[in-house]
Amino acid sequence: MKQTVRFGRISGVEVGANWSLIVLVLLVAYGLATAVLPELAPGHQAGVYWVIGIVAGLLIAGSLLLHELAHSVVALRAGIPVQRITLWMLGGVSVLGGEPASPRTAFWVSASGPLTSLGLGLGSGVLALLLNIAGAPQLLAATLVWLGVMNVFLAVFNLLPGLPLDGGRILRAALWWRTGDPNQAALSAGRAGRVIGVVIAAIGLAEWVTGRYTGLWLVMIGYLIVTSVAAESRTARLRIALDSTPVAAAMSVPPLTAYAAMPIDRFAADVMTRAHDARDVVFAVVDLDARPTGTVSLRRLARVPVDQRAGLTVGAVQRPLKDVPVGHPEDQLADLVVQMGSGSDELALVVERDGRLVGVVHGYDVTRLVQLAALRPSGQPTTSA
Ligand SMILES: [Zn+2]
Structure with a gap:
């Protein structure tokens, strides 16, 4: 409400x-x-x-x-x-x-x-x-x-x-x-x-x-x-x-992260040549010290008019960190997932205790783990990524 x-x-x-x-x-x-x-x-x-x-x-x-x-x-x-x-x-x-x-x-x-x-x-x-x-x-x-x-x-x-x-x-x-x-x-x-x-x-x-x-x-x-x-x-x-699956089990290392200071058109060109995974619809945004500043989705980038993409940075249109679920590798995965929405461009960030980005959790990875858990005879989820 x-x-x-x-x-x-x-x-x-x-x-x-x-x-x-x-x-x-x-x-x-x-x-x-x-x-x-x-x-x-x-x-x-x-x-x-x-x-x-x-x-x-x-x-x-x-x-x-x-x-x-x-x-x-x-x-x-x-x-x-x-x-x-x-x-x-x-x-x-x-x-x-x-x-x-x-x-x-x-x-x-x-x-x-x-x-x-x-x-x-x-x-x-x-x-x-x-x-x-x-x-x-x-x-x-x-x-x-x-x-x-x-x-x-x-x-x-x-x-x-x-x-x-x-x-x-x-x-x-x-x-x-x-x-x-x-x-x-x-x-x-x-x-x-x-x-x-x-x-x-x-x-x-x-x-x-x-x-x-x-x-x-x-x-x-x-x-x-x-x-x-x-x-x-x-x-x-x-x-x-x-169950007690840790965040690390669903974490992947992002092949492509966006730099907050990068102009949108340059990042878009990067995405078009290098992104070819189904999960590459949303990206972690980091600063030069590899500290996350937020996330950005293709949908969000596409909303920026073409003639403004050279003048605006990724950081200017990102979903800010305060609105993004963030967890540590050893946290309970369920606690992180409860904070995530259900869209295909949902992304949670995984950071070390020093605040550096170490990985991401995609909605896809969570769905896979949940469905695998249902397949296992004991009903317990797998804990290896
Ligand atoms: Zn009450």
């Missing part, structure tokens, strides 16, 4: 929102202003309901943020890097930069979010009760009650036992703890998630065709669950196939 606005950093985590969060805030405001509040606390002007509705929408966004922050803080404490939190119209997304090391850690990272929502829900309820006793305006208490109910609902919904929901991650942690196998546990929790996603989408569809347009929301959530499960199951199957 793309961050359209960035709010800043909290505990080192980049926090932001996608523009679609506005849709969520407005839908919440609409529901409260036109139906919920006039019923719970009648006798106010429409404008008052709308103002409170929008404030409540923002408070819901804040609740989602606290839910995600709880996941992040527990992950950071366990030594798992957290890249960013993004809020959007269907909730919040925390992007973690690694996997929990134990089922216990996995459990607490997952459980912290719903526990926070539950706490917020109960807190709002108690506050509403106290305000009611103290004789505060009915409108304020009604809004707090609604906010509490929403947070409890958020906790319960997220505890449904299927990936990618928090409940699915808790289920995965439990299966991992029982069997010792995190990847098979992910596949099982994924199957449960697919069923949950399909059921939610079906309920949404039924609502939609019977004229309740909020059903569309459920259809989107169900679809999102099913597609997320597919991606997570792919990763689990990849980790099973590659």
Whole structure:
């Protein structure tokens, strides 16, 4: 999910929102202003309901943020890097930069979010009760009650036992703890998630065709669950196939690298005479000290207009290093591959500890290793390149 606005950093985590969060805030405001509040606390002007509705929408966004922050803080404490939190119209997304090391850690990272929502829900309820006793305006208490109910609902919904929901991650942690196998546990929790996603989408569809347009929301959530499960199951199957294969097993020494300072037309001429492997669609870009600066694909080079190719260097059009997966020869190959995309011009760079390029990992090589692993009787991948 793309961050359209960035709010800043909290505990080192980049926090932001996608523009679609506005849709969520407005839908919440609409529901409260036109139906919920006039019923719970009648006798106010429409404008008052709308103002409170929008404030409540923002408070819901804040609740989602606290839910995600709880996941992040527990992950950071366990030594798992957290890249960013993004809020959007269907909730919040925390992007973690690694996997929990134990089922216990996995459990607490997952459980912290719903526990926070539950706490917020109960807190709002108690506050509403106290305000009611103290004789505060009915409108304020009604809004707090609604906010509490929403947070409890958020906790319960997220505890449904299927990936990618928090409940699915808790289920995965439990299966991992029982069997010792995190990847098979992910596949099982994924199957449960697919069923949950399909059921939610079906309920949404039924609502939609019977004229309740909020059903569309459920259809989107169900679809999102099913597609997320597919991606997570792919990763689990990849980790099973590659097992503990090191990066070195899939590494090849590139026959052709591009110098960052070389004009594009000269490199293009080089490619045309010297490249004849199917993998020569993407190249490592290095500086004169053989330190990688990025990668460049034929597709990327071809996008540069012909009359600009003599004046522009390869380095000027490369995919910069910060966007390229980089690993060390002794790292786990699966960790590197998870960062790679699936296109034919995907390339990961392999560097020594001193930062010098020693090889590359092509999508092709990974596919070959995964398919070989499936052929071997033991189901174990080969570890010789
Ligand atoms: Zn969560």
